[in-house]
Amino acid sequence: MSANENSSGGGTVEYIQHHLTNLCAGDCDPVTHKAASFWAWHLDTLFFSIVLGALIVAVSWRLGKNLSADTPSGFQNFVESIIEFVSTQVKDTFPGHNPLIAPLALTIFVWVWLMNFMDLIPVDLLPVIAGLFGIQYLKVVPTTDLSTTFAMSLTVFILIVYYNVKIKGVGGYLKMFLFHPFGKFLVPVNIVMSIIEELAKPLSLGLRLFGNLFAGELVFLLIALIGGTLATGLAALFWLPLQVVLDLGWLIFHLLIITLQAFIFMVLTIVYLGMAHVEDH
């Protein structure tokens, strides 16, 4: 469905809402197509995130088979530079040694970046193609879905708790909740405050990524609407070039945002896991 078709039929609000609705299966609301309970599946989110994950695996596997120490290919150099970049971040930030952290950070960085990159594909392209196959709704950017961002941040949260318990022991971890930040005279307040602080970590990770990408997608939709709603007749001579310029501008700026958000998610994961590895913080 393009902006043009929709604006003549249903208006701009419907156009935006349609683009922001996931392809839902399972327990979904029949009218709004939104998830009605926990047991709803966002098929488009699952599809694109799994495909992009599989792409990383396939490219890595292929590259791993053709590695060359003497004459590395251009792509090998490119991948090596990314690995070195992530490895430097881990070395600078992470105290001690844990063989899981660097691969985890690399996976997060590349996977989140690729999922974010879906935002740069023209907003109507994939939904129109899907429409040809009878798929009514398609939201192509997995990171504009709270399910994705919270799934990732909760995984990180589980790792944080796991390493806290592993390094400090159950007693040591629970002791952290008692005396921080107000000392030994306000233990009940300290407990609540520490729980809030722990909960805030996955919450901020998930919401930051979701918010930035959702807002970015919305701006792309609004820019697409310029051509869709205003470019009729001679006015198109003014509005269409404006749409192209704005789209290009936002695309270039957004390229920075998607990289930055992937970087922030990665770095904060390393920092939080690093905090779990030290005795007292």
Next chain:
Amino acid sequence: MAFDMSKPDFSGLALIGVGTMLTSMTVAGFLLGYGVDKWLDSRPVFMLLFGALGAVGGFLKVYKLLSRGI
């Protein structure tokens, strides 16, 4: 590279999350309060109390991060 377990330097990179930490501490407080209120059927007592605690904690956390690291 040698690691010093006693003096980790998170201060620089952790600052990336300062902005959202302030808001998410408040939100986390409200959410925790919401859960406790649902459990004890006492809405909105704990929601407000923990929300306020979260906001105070958020400011405190940001102040600590900005002044001397974690």
